[in-house]
Amino acid sequence: MKAVTIQAFGDPEGLAVIDLPVPAPADGEVLIAVEAIGVGGVDAVVRSGALAAYGFREGHVPGSEVAGTVTAVGGGVDTSWLGRRVWAFTGVGGGYVEHAIAPVEEILDLPANLPAADAVTLGSSGVVAHFGLSHARFTPGESVLVRGAAGSIGIMTVQLAARAGAGAVAVTTSSAERGDRLRRLGATHVLDRSGEGDEDAPAGYDVIIDVVAGADMPSFFARLNPNGRMVAVGAVGGPPPADFGMTMMAAFQKSMSFATFSAATVSPADRRAVRTEQFTAAGRGELETVVHELLPLEQAVPAHRKMDAGEVFGRIVLTP
Template identity: 30%
Template structure:
């Protein structure tokens, strides 16, 4: 099978097309014939040797989410899927096990049907990014009438966090650059404030006692903690973000591999995508041979939606 991998860590140019053996689905597993694989920030960390490479030998295939068709079901696997069904999957990368490949084997719990009405390119952006936002909100443990602030709301995880919070009835205060204000409003934010250093003060003008929880997807948690009430919660999905501890505030980090087998939560995301509760956003599809260009686009920043590799 064709796969995009690195044998030596480095910049985008280190990504190369390799011919690797097709993996077989074992008991409890499903093999996906990949049509689309999303390019995410964690993939650039794999490429640079900073994540998911400690216990594996090269080559390293990045990619944590994919869409395609069920190609093989392992013996004894319990699933409502059949060979030929369209599906989406989250993958915990390790060595050659990654979504930047024509075939991907994952536990059955990590696979659900693709959302009806969504293309494979769109659907590929849901599993890992959606579950990251889902985990962030779960960790916040917001009260029923709670208010949540979202930093980085125009991004993939931030956008899902805004929409999931609104589905659950929370009030959302989100940040946006001038060009993204309308987008963030359309995602459902109740209040949109300018992105930047004054975020916490602007939130406090809306909620004088501070919000119940804050989702940080931009790696600025420590500088915006003042927006949170005493005893509230801050959750960051940005690797390496500083987390301030003050006023009894609980700080947490998302680690989406621990949600990789949350089948019910993943299927709920699929349902919400079908119902329009969450929006699947694609910045640009590219062929796998342009994976280096995809990584450059991601690292340049400013994308609204994800770049997706199409096999």
């Protein structure tokens, strides 16, 4: 089968298409003939080599979510899964392939009215957005700022906050055109990447959901209201400065808080329940999935170039 691997950390040109044997599912696993592969921000971070200290090595196959048809099952897996179209989380890797392995507890039936490309655009991002807001203890009426709103996680956070009755939903993004698209999805205020550009925007926010992190993250602490909460759900801009906590200490009397959030801390059952609800809502048109572009698996390099250049609104989807 065709697979994309990271032959050399760094630029997208370090990705290469190679041939690998079709794997066999082990106990508790399924094999999926892949129809669609979500290209996520974490894939680009892994490819860059920034996470090498966490055990990622050259030769790694990136990609964490796919959709397709179950073609084989391992020991202990109900054979009724055979032939069913599913969404699947493969782990932090293993997705850029024609035939993917996934644990059976990380697969979910696809509604008939939800295309595979939409499923891999929503599957992980919707769960992160939902539980990220929950982790921030968001309640209706509160103001929310989504930093880095043009990616799939940000787009879903905007929609979920608006649907839940946020008093204001501000976004940071890179262009007026993206801002207009985010307004149609529920944003009430559009800011530039520095957090400026809308005189009518709230002076402070009760909740900030940050997909970016990076060097500028500490400057956004000043935008939190007293008792405000910032939750980092991604780090597509790299890690924050080592002393970023000093900015919060300088505003000690505002009782602000900062947290990180990973969906890995949510039980599979809870993730499944939320994902099922969101897939149903998307199939009915109540949630909008934004597929930036469909590209063949062999074009993983240009897909990553587009991500690195900041050209993607929503998610690129690869198709074997």
